[in-house]
Amino acid sequence: MVLKIVQYYLPVTIKGILMGAADVIPGVSGGTIAFITGIYETLIASLKSINSSALRKLFRFEFRSFWKTINGSFLLSLFLGILISIITLSNTIVFLLENHALLLLSFFFGLIIASAVVIVRKVKTHSLIAWTAGLLGMLSAFLITSLSPVATPESWWFIFLSGAIAICAMILPGISGSFILLLLGKYSFVLEAIKEFNVAVIAVFGVGCLVGLLGFVRILSKLLQRYHDQTMMLLAGIMIGSLTKVWPWKIAVADAVADGKKALLFSSNVMPETYLQATGSDPMVTSVMLLMATGLILVFFLEYVSAKTHNNLADYSS
Numbered sequence: 017m018v019l020k021i022v023q024y025y026l027p028v029t030i031k032g033i034l035m036g037a038a039d040v041i042p043g044v045s046g047g048t049i050a051f052i053t054g055i056y057e058t059l060i061a062s063l064k065s066i067n068s069s070a071l072r073k074l075f076r077f078e079f080r081s082f083w084k085t086i087n088g089s090f091l092l093s094l095f096l097g098i099l100i101s102i103i104t105l106s107n108t109i110v111f112l113l114e115n116h117a118l119l120l121l122s123f124f125f126g127l128i129i130a131s132a133v134v135i136v137r138k139v140k141t142h143s144l145i146a147w148t149a150g151l152l153g154m155l156s157a158f159l160i161t162s163l164s165p166v167a168t169p170e171s172w173w174f175i176f177l178s179g180a181i182a183i184c185a186m187i188l189p190g191i192s193g194s195f196i197l198l199l200l201g202k203y204s205f206v207l208e209a210i211k212e213f214n215v216a217v218i219a220v221f222g223v224g225c226l227v228g229l230l231g232f233v234r235i236l237s238k239l240l241q242r243y244h245d246q247t248m249m250l251l252a253g254i255m256i257g258s259l260t261k262v263w264p265w266k267i268a269v270a271d272a273v274a275d276g277k278k279a280l281l282f283s284s285n286v287m288p289e290t291y292l293q294a295t296g297s298d299p300m301v302t303s304v305m306l307l308m309a310t311g312l313i314l315v316f317f318l319e320y321v322s323a324k325t326h327n328n329l330a331d332y333s334s
Contacts, residue, residue: 025093032097047189062087063233122304126311135252149246153253168201178202179224184232265291
């Protein structure tokens with residue numbers, strides 16, 4: 017039994033670690049990594065299964081049935097990986113973001129392009145409606161990632177709403193939940209609350225995340241069931257539209273130069289020649305191209321590995 021658990025769920029924990037690392041990067045979504053590693057639809061279905069029927073089993077102390085209903089081993093393995101990543105890798109990712117952003121973003125740029133290709137390959141019928149959904153997804157992501165932050169209240173209801181919206185964005189491939197928080201004017205506020213262990217703010221924000229997540233996955237699940245191809249193209253479009261946030265060569269806007277994270281989020285995309293002229297730094301074109309290619313290759317390799325292991329995981333969890 018222990019050997020089977022390690023065999024089937026250790027890879028899920030590793031995928032959770034990758035998701036957690038991606039969530040630390042402003043402009044990169046953990047949902048993208050879930051798609052890359054072939055667990056996105058399993059994640060949506062597992063979260064959707066946390067409903068009133070499952071909770072009744074829990075309250076009746078039918079723990080084994082409850083655990084099986086919600087695919088508990090999968091969710092535990094995944095969220096354990098995310099937690100491990102946030103605790104152990106966040107400082108490393110932040111260091112790379114602040115000191116080697118050009119190379120880090122190049123890698124994620126390749127990842128996201130290949131991920132969009134993988135999603136499109138899952139589409140069975142390339143109808144006009146499906147391609148229209150893809151175009152709408154691309155335009156929506158482009159518009160969202162072009163917005164500027166606004167001043168917002170610090171009332172409990174808005175903190176709750178911020179959590180609900182941010183978690184929905186986080187589970188969507190291509191849109192960063194941390195970026196949405198920054199747009200809502202609550203990125204620094206929430207980080208400060210976590211740093212100071214402000215239980216009231218953390219609790220309200222956490223409940224908002226939980227409500228938003230459990231509600232949103234039901235919508236996504238229904239869309240995937242009834243309009244699979246259109247939804248897949250919509251998600252692919254969102255990922256393509258979000259590429260502007262991970263374009264490697266950026267020039268920070270004047271009021272964000274002193275802040276590494278703001279410099280990444282609020283900046284102008286330029287070509288390598290303009291980057292060299294504006295910053296005096298080497299655009300490292302060859303290294304960027306190699307890292308983009310590495311990201312592309314890694315996605316297709318992970319897709320191959322996931323295809324080999326996905327059936328075994330599904331059989332074991334059923």
